[in-house]
Amino acid sequence: MRVVVQEAPFDFGAEAAGFAAGRHDMGAVVTFTGIVRDLQGGGLEAMEIEHYPGMTEKALEKIAKEAVERWALGDVLVIHRHGRMEPGEQIMMVATAAPHRKDAFEAAEFLMDYLKSRAPFWKKEFSAESRAWVAARDEDEDALRRW
Template sequence: MRVTVQEAPFDFGREAEDFASGHHDMGAVVTFTGIVRDLATGDLDAMEIEHYPGMTQKALEKIATEALERWSLGDVLVIHRYGRMTPGEKIMMVATAAPHRVDAFEAAEFLMDYLKSRAPFWKKEHGGQGTNWVAAKDEDEAALTRW
């Protein structure tokens, strides 16, 4: 298991390749990456992500550990950035490796659902209309109940 919280960009292709290469008994690797998306109006200049240093790493490790306990997985990778990013930049990625694909897919979805509402990150949009803290969505909280 590897959990990394960093300001710098990461190389998604290389991370995915490294993660998928290390396992000989894993038949499935699932990756997900989240990307800064422009607003419908097309005027998002930047997304700023604040986090809670000290708690962030622990919270992510707790979520990753729970995934390892609940599914038959060989490995889990979580990379999450903070700081200022522009549309198109990758914010975060998760990867799961499992003997079979169902575990890899489900664990990746579980990780994403929990990262959304249980990891101490807050997004602020900077655009032509000023700044706006992104509000948590009710459906993101509701998504946790399926696990």
């Protein structure tokens, strides 16, 4: 299990290739990547992600540990960036490895649902016209109930 919080970009290809490499008991690897999305109609100049140093790492580790307890996983990786990013940049990734795909898919979804609403990150969008904090969506909170 590895949790990384950093400002710098990460190399998705290298991370995905190295994840659970050599684990011949793992039949399934699922990866998810979150990317800075432009505003509807365009115009996003940048997104800034603020976080709570200390609590962020603890919250992500707690979420990853819970996934390991609930599903038959061989490994979990969570990388989440903070700071300034432009449209198209990678914000974060999760990877899960399991003997079977159902565990790997479900655990990846669980990780995403939880870190959306329970990890202390806040996004702010900057365009020529405005700067606005991204509001949490009710659907994201509702998504936690299925777990």
